Amino acid sequence: MKRIVGLFVIGVFAVFAMVSCGGDGDGGRSDSSVTAPSQRLQGTYSFVGFDLDYSNGTTVVTINENSPVITSWSGTMEFGTNTLSQSFVINNKPISLTGTVTITWTTVGVAAIAHVTDKLGTHDLPFTISGNTLTTYSGVIQYGTPGLTVQEYDYWTKVSDSISPVRESSVTETSDEPAYTGKHWIAELLVP
Numbered sequence: 001m002k003r004i005v006g007l008f009v010i011g012v013f014a015v016f017a018m019v020s021c022g023g024d025g026d027g028g029r030s031d032s033s034v035t036a037p038s039q040r041l042q043g044t045y046s047f048v049g050f051d052l053d054y055s056n057g058t059t060v061v062t063i064n065e066n067s068p069v070i071t072s073w074s075g076t077m078e079f080g081t082n083t084l085s086q087s088f089v090i091n092n093k094p095i096s097l098t099g100t101v102t103i104t105w106t107t108v109g110v111a112a113i114a115h116v117t118d119k120l121g122t123h124d125l126p127f128t129i130s131g132n133t134l135t136t137y138s139g140v141i142q143y144g145t146p147g148l149t150v151q152e153y154d155y156w157t158k159v160s161d162s163i164s165p166v167r168e169s170s171v172t173e174t175s176d177e178p179a180y181t182g183k184h185w186i187a188e189l190l191v192p
Contacts, residue, residue, distance in 0.1 A: 041129065042080060044162065045157060045158050046159045047076060051063075051064045053153075054187075056148050057147055070091065071092075072089070074088070075087060078163040083100055083101055099117045110128060111126070111129075113127075114126075133157060133158075134155075136153070136154045138152035139151070143187060
């Protein structure tokens with residue numbers, strides 16, 4: 001799934017880049033900016049899958065929603081105008097991240113970093129968006145025994161342009177205190 005989504009995002013980006021760069025009559029020398037997609041970032045997203053890539057430097061083990069170690073999974077993400085909330089329940093273990101957010105676009109309308117600040121500090125959440133599909137990425141995280149790392153890709157589909165009024169107005173609710181203190185990623189709940 002990660003490869004298909006990745007190829008799709010790369011394909012969309014390539015088409016997007018070709019459309020953005022041509023036809024302005026000045027040989028491509030203008031400083032035109034990339035146009036944001038028609039979909040707003042703000043809204044409610046449903047969690048539709050994930051890939052966790054654990055590596056010891058030579059071997060990569062991938063765990064996803066179809067792996068035998070995953071007995072149940074669900075999740076919701078809400079992007080407000082200045083808040084972000086993610087909540088997961090993986091194998092009956094809840095984990096969440098709720099805080100204020102600022103967005104830094106690395107490619108306008110296509111790729112960005114959500115800087116989420118909660119009681120534990122600021123957490124960078126890189127993501128890509130294409131239409132109603134959004135993918136968040138953990139980056140490479142040192143995990144477990146020395147030399148072990150994990151990368152996490154979480155896949156989301158936008159289901160609504162609105163969010164819960166409570167989420168938009170407050171970031172002090174109990175969901176900003178993860179059930180597993182200091183953990184914000186699914187990978188932090190599982191051991192390969």
